[in-house]
Amino acid sequence: MRKLMHILMLSCRKATELIDKQLHFTLTPLEKTRLFMHTLFCDACTQYKKQSRFLHKLFFKDHTHPEKLPVSDTTGLKKKILNNLEEK
Amino acid sequence: MSPVSGNIKDDPHSTIKSWVELYTDSLFAWACRRVENNSTAEDLVQETFLSAFQSIGKFKGESNPGTWLFSILNHKIIDHHRKKMRNAASPVKHSEPERFFDDNGSWRKEARPQPWHIDEAHLLDNTAFRDILDQCMKKLPDHWFSAVQLKYLEEKDSKDICQDLQLSPSNFWQILHRAKLQLRQCLEKHWFKKER
Numbered sequence: 365m366r367k368l369m370h371i372l373m374l375s376c377r378k379a380t381e382l383i384d385k386q387l388h389f390t391l392t393p394l395e396k397t398r399l400f401m402h403t404l405f406c407d408a409c410t411q412y413k414k415q416s417r418f419l420h421k422l423f424f425k426d427h428t429h430p431e432k433l434p435v436s437d438t439t440g441l442k443k444k445i446l447n448n449l450e451e452k
Numbered sequence: 453m454s455p456v457s458g459n460i461k462d463d464p465h466s467t468i469k470s471w472v473e474l475y476t477d478s479l480f481a482w483a484c485r486r487v488e489n490n491s492t493a494e495d496l497v498q499e500t501f502l503s504a505f506q507s508i509g510k511f512k513g514e515s516n517p518g519t520w521l522f523s524i525l526n527h528k529i530i531d532h533h534r535k536k537m538r539n540a541a542s543p544v545k546h547s548e549p550e551r552f553f554d555d556n557g558s559w560r561k562e563a564r565p566q567p568w569h570i571d572e573a574h575l576l577d578n579t580a581f582r583d584i585l586d587q588c589m590k591k592l593p594d595h596w597f598s599a600v601q602l603k604y605l606e607e608k609d610s611k612d613i614c615q616d617l618q619l620s621p622s623n624f625w626q627i628l629h630r631a632k633l634q635l636r637q638c639l640e641k642h643w644f645k646k647e648r
Binding site: 375376377378380381384385387388389408409411412414415416418419421422423424425426427435436438441442444445446448449452 | 465468469472473476477478480481484486494497498501502505506550552553556557558559564565566567568570572575576585600603604605610611621624625626628629632633635636639
């Protein structure tokens with residue numbers, strides 16, 4: 365029984381690794397089972413999983429919406445670019 | 453102001469000048485958020501217009517110049533981050549002091565994730581949140597920041613990204629994982645805790 369527990373139980377450190385690995389690669393069946401067992405009993409890692417998913421979605425959205433960005437003063441930059449092009 | 457497609461090849465100089473006026477603001481704002489500092493962003497926007505000028509013959513008059521310029525800029529941003537990743541001495545430092553977990557691998561008390569109240573729909577339109585997100589992003593070690601940018605900018609599988617970088621997949625997701633741990637904590641501290 366203890367051996368079984370050892371195989372099934374993960375540390376939080378390991379569990380959070382698997383949570384993020386799962387977003388980019390497929391987990392092995394054993395990894396999946398161990399992660400499932402861990403999050404069943406661990407509130408902190410359950411929160412981590414939710415938040416990690418949320419950040420993942422947020423980054424994707426953020427990287428595909430070039431509009432709606434705050435605009436800074438680019439007068440100097442424009443001048444530089446135009447001078448640069450003038451030489452070509 | 454808007455260039456007539458017929459003129460582009462006859463007068464590339466004035467076409468590109470009008471584009472500089474029209475698109476520099478949005479290209480620069482985008483680049484600032486995607487690279488680690490504003491002077492790099494300036495360089496990349498400059499190079500974008502230079503490349504555009506040199507290959508203006510390839511531009512198809514019927515498409516939107518903004519879209520075309522953005523795709524050139526994104527290629528430059530991706531190249532920039534690839535270089536950073538390749539030059540990083542050791543992608544993951546295993547010896548770094550563990551800030552989040554104790555020796556048994558359990559969450560340290562002060563690092564345990566707290567529940568967040570998330571208003572997903574409007575969060576990215578909230579400039580205050582964006583500022584915090586940008587600040588947290590830029591606190592990441594340089595090549596972690598690059599890894600996150602590559603992951604989300606390139607419409608590619610993580611496996612292909614690793615191949616391009618000659619990085620083992622486990623190194624790559626370890627970097628993304630560590631970056632995520634740090635970002636999560638930073639956002640909780642500076643946004644989600646205060647919001648409550």
